[in-house]
Amino acid sequence: MKIRRKYLFYALAFTSAIIAALVSTIDSTIINLYISDAWAFGVSCFIVGALISLIIILFFSIPVKKKSLGSRVIDPSFRRLRLFKKEELKYHLIAGFGNSILTIGYFFLLSMLRDPSTVLPFSQIAILYLVGIESITEKNIPTLSEIQSSVIVVFGAILGSISLTGTITLESMAIVFLVISPAWVLFSIYQRKLKMLKIDNRPNDALNIRFWNVVFACVFTIIIVTIYDFLMSSGHLLAGLNASIEHFGWVALTMGITFFSYVFYIRALGIGKASVTQAVRASTVLFAIPFSIILSYFNIIPPITTDPVMILLKIIGITLVILGIVSFALTLFKAYIFIRVKSGYSIEETMEKLWKINGVTRVAAVAAPYDIMVKIRTRTLVKGYERIVRKIEEIEAIKEYRWESVLKEWEKI
Amino acid sequence: MINAYVLTVMRPGNTDKAIKEMRKLENVEKISVVAGEYDIVIRVHVKSLGDLLKVTDKIQLIEGVKKTTTQVIEKEIAL
Numbered sequence: 390m391k392i393r394r395k396y397l398f399y400a401l402a403f404t405s406a407i408i409a410a411l412v413s414t415i416d417s418t419i420i421n422l423y424i425s426d427a428w429a430f431g432v433s434c435f436i437v438g439a440l441i442s443l444i445i446i447l448f449f450s451i452p453v454k455k456k457s458l459g460s461r462v463i464d465p466s467f468r469r470l471r472l473f474k475k476e477e478l479k480y481h482l483i484a485g486f487g488n489s490i491l492t493i494g495y496f497f498l499l500s501m502l503r504d505p506s507t508v509l510p511f512s513q514i515a516i517l518y519l520v521g522i523e524s525i526t527e528k529n530i531p532t533l534s535e536i537q538s539s540v541i542v543v544f545g546a547i548l549g550s551i552s553l554t555g556t557i558t559l560e561s562m563a564i565v566f567l568v569i570s571p572a573w574v575l576f577s578i579y580q581r582k583l584k585m586l587k588i589d590n591r592p593n594d595a596l597n598i599r600f601w602n603v604v605f606a607c608v609f610t611i612i613i614v615t616i617y618d619f620l621m622s623s624g625h626l627l628a629g630l631n632a633s634i635e636h637f638g639w640v641a642l643t644m645g646i647t648f649f650s651y652v653f654y655i656r657a658l659g660i661g662k663a664s665v666t667q668a669v670r671a672s673t674v675l676f677a678i679p680f681s682i683i684l685s686y687f688n689i690i691p692p693i694t695t696d697p698v699m700i701l702l703k704i705i706g707i708t709l710v711i712l713g714i715v716s717f718a719l720t721l722f723k724a725y726i727f728i729r730v731k732s733g734y735s736i737e738e739t740m741e742k743l744w745k746i747n748g749v750t751r752v753a754a755v756a757a758p759y760d761i762m763v764k765i766r767t768r769t770l771v772k773g774y775e776r777i778v779r780k781i782e783e784i785e786a787i788k789e790y791r792w793e794s795v796l797k798e799w800e801k802i
Numbered sequence: 803m804i805n806a807y808v809l810t811v812m813r814p815g816n817t818d819k820a821i822k823e824m825r826k827l828e829n830v831e832k833i834s835v836v837a838g839e840y841d842i843v844i845r846v847h848v849k850s851l852g853d854l855l856k857v858t859d860k861i862q863l864i865e866g867v868k869k870t871t872t873q874v875i876e877k878e879i880a881l
Contacts, residue, residue, distance in 0.1 A: 590803055723834075724836075725834070725836060725843055727809075727839075737877070740877070740879060744879050750880065751878065751879070751880040752878070752879045752880075753805075753807075753875045753876075753877070753878040753879075754875070754876045754877040754878070755806075755807065755873035755874060755875055755876065756873065756874045756876060757873070758871060758873075759873060762807060762873060762875075791838060791839055792838065793836040793837065793838035793839065793840060793843065794836060794837045794838065795834045795835070795836055795843075796834075796835045796836060796837055797834070797835040798832065798833065798834045798835070799821070799825055799832065799833045800831065800832045800833075
């Protein structure tokens with residue numbers, strides 16, 4: 390069954406966003422009522438999380454009519470729980486380290502601000518970092534529209550984060566800009582790389598990626614907290630182990646739901662660019678509001694402000710986030726370029742030259758009537774001409790080329 | 803495994819119906835409606851050349867398909 394790639398992408402990213410809002414509400418409840426120590430919460434969530442993730446992935450490994458349950462209901466690429474491959478190791482190490490740092494940072498932010506509808510918008514700043522990193526790693530210089538959208542989302546997120554309870558501190562800003570966002574970028578980019586890998590000639594599956602990410606993040610968290618305890622003579626590791634036992638139910642609940650949020654997020658990452666996925670997932674700021682109102686009603690977080698200025702700021706922030714997301718989503722052109730190469734020139738060398746052009750996402754040497762097929766991605770047709778066509782024309786080996794704009798596309802996911 | 807692009811030229815008026823049929827085919831990874839010399843670019847992923855022939859045969863039998871050209875991928879670089 391082939392469906393429009395973008396529909397699946399948005400369905401996955403929005404589902405992930407809704408679940409993320411729910412998870413933040415549960416996290417906020419836990420940190421406000423049960424485990425106030427962010428280090429200890431970090432340790433306990435990964436220890437319990439590894440166990441819960443193992444149970445979930447074993448459950449989804451159960452075969453049903455020759456296919457695993459996970460393959461039928463979660464990710465068609467999933468077969469069963471498996472050991473990570475050698476080529477996945479370095480990506481898991483970096484993504485696991487990123488997850489460990491961002492989770493501890495996020496719990497610190499949550500313990501400071503308390504309100505999930507304040508913390509979640511703030512965490513969307515990571516999108517700026519992602520656009521910058523993608524311009525380096527994916528040979529895709531951000532266009533003006535991408536920069537505009539990112540800035541709109543970021544300002545919207547900042548406005549959203551100073552409303553409801555009206556709390557904002559320099560310390561929390563430092564955590565967001567220096568800890569959470571860089572760590573989120575590592576986590577997000579390397580999970581995407583894992584998702585793009587082919588394992589045994591099949592696309593890598595989101596369930597195994599998530600499970601091994603939690604395992605690696607657990608190891609890194611224990612190492613980081615142990616070093617911190619050793620240097621500061623504190624006892625966060627022990628507190629974390631105790632919390633894992635005493636509040637097992639709550640931590641298992643949040644980590645169980647988080648598992649699904651990230652599985653959907655990883656699948657979305659395999660379809661869209663990391664920055665666009667992050668932009669859509671930024672809608673979590675909207676979904677967090679009703680949850681925050683519930684928390685406030687039960688006195689778990691401070692009462693939500695009724696100051697009209699604060700409410701107006703919140704509305705402006707949300708509007709900006711939505712506008713940023715929409716403009717991100719609606720400006721992307723794709724095209725195929727069919728190329729014939731002059732005789733006497735190397736196809737492989739020509740492929741390498743084409744691959745170096747910004748915006749080229751795929752180069753394939755093919756057998757007749759054309760020699761090379763190139764797939765490109767550009768934000769505007771003008772940029773497609775300036776950055777791609779002009780560069781192609783500079784390659785001496787190219788005899789002729791044909792540009793075929795993609796009007797609509799379906800893909801097997 | 804063999805990957806190939808099947809470049810398809812369509813007769814006017816049948817494209818939507820033909821795409822519906824193409825989406826049902828096994829081994830079809832991607833269907834792109836394009837503007838230019840061709841009308842639809844189909845990416846297929848098969849185990850052997852025999853399977854490739856079966857897929858291209860099925861595509862050619864779809865109503866509205868006027869002509870197909872198969873480009874077998876020999877080497878590929880992708881993000």
